[in-house]
Amino acid sequence: MMVSVTNAAVSAAPRKKQSEFMRVMRQMRKNKLAMLGLIIFIAELIIVLLAPFISPYDYTAMDPIAIRQGPSLQHWFGTDDLGRDIFSRILYGGRYSITMGLFSVAISTTVGMSIGAVAGYFGGQVDNIIMRLLDIIQSLPAMLLTIVISAVLGSGYGNTILALSVNGLPAAARMLRAQMMRERDNEYIEAAQSINCSKFRIIVSHLIPNSFSPNIVQATMGVANMIVMAASLSFIGLGVQPPTPEWGAMLSGARQFIRQSPHMVIFPGLAIAITILALNLMGDGLRDALDPKLKR
Amino acid sequence: MSEQKMETEPFLQIEDLAVEYYSDGKVISAVNGVSLRLEKGKTLGLVGETGAGKTTIAKSILRILPDVGAKITGGEVKLEGKDLFKLSEVEMRKIRGNNISMIFQDPMTALNPVQTVGDQIAEVVRLHSKGEKHDFVKRAEEMLEMVGIPAERYHEYPHQFSGGMKQRVVIAIALACNPDLLLADEPTTALDVTIQAQVLDLIADLRKKYNTAMLLITHDMGVVAQTCDDVAVIYAGKIIEYGSKEQIFDHPAHPYTIGLFGAIPSMSGDEEWLHPIDGLPPEPFNLPKGCTFHPRCPYATEACRGGTIDMRRTADGHQCRCINIDTVKKQEG
Amino acid sequence: MARYVLKRLLWMIPIALGVAVLVFTLMCFCPGDPAEIILGSTATQENLAAKREELGLNDPYIIRLGTFLSDTFIHFDLGESWITGASVKEAIAERLPRTLLLSIIQLIISFGIGIPLGVMAAVNQNKWQDNLCMALALIGISIPNFWLALLLVILFSVKLNLLPAMGIGGIEYYILPALAGCTNGIAAGARQTRSSMLDVIRSDYITTARAKGVPEWQVIVKHGLKNGLIPIITVMGTHFGKMLGGTMVIETIFAIPGMGQYIINGVNNRDYQVVQVGSIFLAIAFSFCMLAVDLLYAAVDPRIRARYAKGGKRRAKKA
């Protein structure tokens, strides 16, 4: 039920949202670097979605002659230790890496905001318990918790997404709660209470729409962190396993050849770096556009 | 450009000061050609609407304009004959806080929140005088007592003081090294009336004690009447009327000054309506040609719209930048 | 102030307990049977059954949790690693300092380089220094630290032969790992410093300081930076968690026997004791560092110090 709460919120007040969205977009357009980030990210999404059609080779095809060849005309990014074309594998890998980042952030933000909303609005004992639980989760370095959970769930695409979504959750919850605490004392909430709006309606149509803008900014940055975290997980042997061409797994598999054929390590690393660069540019632009005084 | 040359060098002489701001591509001329004169120990009131460039003038005298967007593009400021703009940064720093000091408008944000009140005063003393640390502390305590704050509160922080008390600390800082010139940028605007009177009295006593000259920036005619010797009215970066307090208050010549007085509810007559000056101050980046006030001036004629309008001498001897002084005088009578 | 610190220290006990229960429960759901890992593939069924009995794997969850908590928190008997039999206490005593040393060096470098970069960018805003700093910060945030670690090893150890590529020893062994681990920290520090300094530089007390004739660099550092530190410390505090996590990956690359490798091996070998106790100590160490960061708030900002002195009911806002 909680998850639907937030979706309802977004659809419940579309009119006001529309103008807000337009305002944000107009402001973003002014910030050139943010647009650069947006363009790069959109371009990446398109290329990755069209991967099956535009990748020159089948990403699983092994060519025993061309093992670990450097970048050349036929293979733009060279070939890996099993003779597969790295360029096509990066295109396909993007599907896994980027979607992994998006899904895990979506889950962690939605669940986090629901928890934050409950804690933020009800306050008192409920808030206290939730906050103490979040304290416990946050007292462990995020990487450690993710490692243990991905060991519990096992490796693989879906499990890694769940494992990753855990570490963004406390931050999202805390942020929404703090913002809601600020919004709760405003008059328009008292006004809504005075015309005896139900608690649920107040949360959904008043508190959340006004409080979740910092979460959007954090979500954008969150996607970047999740992609890096997914890559580090593969790097230490958990997370996604090499048959799937996820960027982190490719990087981890290629690191032992770094001396003889460095191109195998450079290109996946670059792919990750560029995606994160684009996301960070977008995040900055969004943060300034959404709430200039929120220049955290 | 001023008509008569004074025999002795005035204490403070500002000639054709011009300051421009740059913000995202547009050039804003905040101050374009201001000339002022101030005698030692005297007070000059600088009056005008907000955004007319008053604070910019004060900041350019001390050369503390925020260098990101502002640049002094012309003119000179002579203090006892020395042109401050020619001085190196090191020499200028010796003057700041020692020969010239400044009081700011909003006491709530004028003090460094993470530094004790006493230290902030002691800092300016340390910068401009020799001696041991305890000398500076003693001097700072003296100043605190002088502005009416118990010396025991030396180690307290700004957030533990009220607005009025903070302004007293700012004044203590400004006068700690008995400066020759005090620039007061709307010192009482942010305070409520009762505190306002105490602060003004405090400034007056201390000035009498050290014979300090003061440039008082305000938009409150009452404050000008109470403290200033001469008055200069500024509009859109230009001085439009300049003279002694009596001349300006008794026979305002420029339509804008008249409008300003019209906007004050006078205790004597019972006016139904105040006469606000219609229209808005001009956009600083495209000032109207000729007399910048002509779009809002009831007496504007064709001549006002073109050419440069120079200062003219009025009947009672003070200066006014308006070519229709006579017609205005007749109608206001 | 002491009251507040005491309160925070007391608060760590329930957190450590919470972490213990959380990790214990998680490890219970881990597939894979520790007995088989210890005895290897050539073990007979009796061996395995005896081993499971010895490790207490057959007892119900509650009893195992109870014994574990009483051993760890009451008798302070941290037990041995199931796989290698090495005492966990000694292993942690040896490894935790290395991981913390690496993380703290990274934090110091991030503060040390991040803040001046941020100030330089803020002071000459929109000039080339600003653009260069911000571009560097963007690159710093974007590069995954493990990838950078590999590249740094190639450049400094192999090509230039300046620094050792791996292992532990004198301080020079910690330079490359710290450098690789803290680029994100430097970048985040620089960006945050720049944005908070931009706010601070435009405030009135800076103009007051200038009007007092204070030299420009003192205005920026003494008056400006001291006020801008609060949001910077907040970002650094949250970033320290990420850095501590990142160190776990860096350790595998630089063959530094720290907590990271220890726990990752523990998880892979289903060495419950190592993972549980390791997590508790990492959580406690992490909480201590966060407490230190909070105390930095008070040291820097008198208003917060005042609030702490008054019984410290409302902890400093972390947002």
Added chain:
Amino acid sequence: MKKLGKKLVALGLTLSMFALPLAGCGGSGDGAQTTAAGGSGDGGAESTAAAEVSGGLSSLEDGVLDIGVTVSWETLTPFRSNIANNVPFAYAAYETLAKLTGDKEYIPWVAKSWESAGDGVTYNVEIYDYVTDSAGNSITANDIKWMIDESKEAGLKPCFSKVDHVDVTGDYTLQIVMTEDMVGAFEQILTNTFVVSQAAYEGSKDQFATEIISTSSYLMTEFVADSVISFEKRDDYWQKEELIEPQNAANVEKLSFHLIKEASQAGIALETKTVDAFVQLDQNTATQFEGNPDFTLKAMSYINGYQLYFSGDESRIITDDLNLRQAICYAIDTEGLINGVFAGYGQKMHDPIADTSVGYLEKWKDEEYYDYNPDKARELLEQSDYNGETLVLLATSGSTMQRLCQMIQGYLLEVGINLELNLVDTALYTATRLDGSQYDMTINTVGGDSLPDHWSIRYDCYAYSTGDATGRHDEELAELLRTTWTQAGFTEENIDAVHNYLKDNMYAYGMVQPENIDVWRSDLGLQEAVVTNKGSVNCLSSVYGE
């Protein structure tokens, strides 16, 4: 627009700055050859450029022989499980009663002599009467009995569970009675019983967790768990000079073993002289040092090969489909695996067990053993009742295993067999490997000092509650196996019978036996290297050019 231009220039500037390290390591790419050099086919060949033998150990700057290893001990206790028992410094830490050498014979070490009492279960052992450890305690038969009883009770090494009881028959003689007459069982006791003085062990502050008092010719000087362990030659070694076997000799003054697990760092450690040699270096990293005069490569057959085990569980379609199993074997190009995964260092196997095991018959190498033949594979596939189902291959997720599985997946796809990889971490693998219903095939490297050892844990249907290691119930094979267990039954034709039975019914297919590669600095002048039974150089006893 001007402002944006400046920002982009700055961005470009920094990008180029970061390209420096990339170019740095890019440049090295063309240095070493990239194509997989065809390694020497036969084992034991030294592929050094004929650098003249010079310097020897004196050319070591700090006088310490630094050796890189990929496996290490976390604690030095003598009571160990089988985990990491092939570490190169095991011989320096503790001595055992006897030692199994590279050419598969047991040589005396602390034990002077041993012989069977004839009934296949009782053995009498005599140890030297002048054995002393580094603390001066003398070792008697009681210490040996105490060690065997303690190890059996600790239950860490399964081989001790086959000991029935031990009797001390004299100061320096004892009798060991095994539970059953099993080939190789007693020998394992000889090679796994560490010689430690009971008094020294019980007196130690942490039961030898961080210190060692043993009879070894080396004294442990430095130990940092998971990082480094160093030894120094003892001058008060108990054994007389002339009685020391060449495989037990102590030819190096100071040794230091550095644990480097990270694959990319192994090669770099050699290049930057952090280590002077690397034991069991990854084959692909080793290709970087081929033809490099500064380094000597020594390739030797590894004791285990990579075996493909077919599930015997009723629920899997592969269990009763011999044609499908044989088709799979013909579809896999083992030469391709050797070049692709092991950079050419390896040899095709002719039986699931590696040729280094006791009991391996050399004649098997001349027999035809499912050589790569895709057409035959397709033909067999037609005859089998396989119609497109997706088979499941279970394996661990180490980097070598992953590449092996992906190549096999490619080969099977070519002949029309769909294969899905289920790569899991070691813990999960040990939990599921015995449950044949979870997979159609699994890859493992199960070895064993002797053939019966290997067979008993893989194919004996009485070994586990679910049948044999993959859930198969084949009583006929179990009978056949049991004939070879006793000393008497361990004859050539019994062994051959089991070999052919496995080959014809194709329960397990031996694919590739890789070669271990040890890389040494050429100026150490390693002459005739003494080889351990684990297929790597015994750094302690090898002779270095003086």
